[in-house]
Amino acid sequence: MIWKGNFVVEENVGAIMWPAECSACGGRVDVRDDLKLSGEFKNFGKVNVQVSGVPYCQGCFSKVKAAKRLDSVVIGLSLAVGIPLGIIVTITMMASSSVTFIWLPLIFVPVILICYALAWLAIKFPLRTIMKGRFVDYIDARLQHGKKSDGTEGVSVIIDIPNKDFATKFAQLNEALPEGPPK
Numbered sequence: 001m002i003w004k005g006n007f008v009v010e011e012n013v014g015a016i017m018w019p020a021e022c023s024a025c026g027g028r029v030d031v032r033d034d035l036k037l038s039g040e041f042k043n044f045g046k047v048n049v050q051v052s053g054v055p056y057c058q059g060c061f062s063k064v065k066a067a068k069r070l071d072s073v074v075i076g077l078s079l080a081v082g083i084p085l086g087i088i089v090t091i092t093m094m095a096s097s098s099v100t101f102i103w104l105p106l107i108f109v110p111v112i113l114i115c116y117a118l119a120w121l122a123i124k125f126p127l128r129t130i131m132k133g134r135f136v137d138y139i140d141a142r143l144q145h146g147k148k149s150d151g152t153e154g155v156s157v158i159i160d161i162p163n164k165d166f167a168t169k170f171a172q173l174n175e176a177l178p179e180g181p182p183k
């Protein structure tokens, strides 16, 4: 477990301990949320990991669900607009220059990122600002492929905890987390 803005869990994601309070407001724990992560990685194949038991109170959990829905709308919209737009941009560039279909990802990624930024600004930001009380920031996790702290290659779980207070307690609680068998 390393603290680098986010928590990086290299082994034993199942051994994570959560402080016994709502991770958003510090209130009492009514709901435990599971985060299912999966990804396809070179040399590792398909990796499935579950981060279990993220604690929330009932009130915050409804707001977490709303925030997650809003985030998937923003991502869905970015892709729904970004993919056709990427194709149009590529075809237009192919007609006027030596751009070929090999360039597709080079054009697609920035186009989708721009669409995401626009969707974020046009939808997420105003909704989150106007209806402040309806959403809450949630704990998120993702898989990351790269060099681990011991220098070996591996897939780590990154846990992002938006609530600073909760993050501090989480860090204290998991400080002594075993990093797996010695190598």
Ligand SMILES: [Zn+2]
Binding pocket: 022, 023, 024, 025, 026, 027, 056, 057, 058, 059, 060, 061
């Ligand atoms: Zn709460």
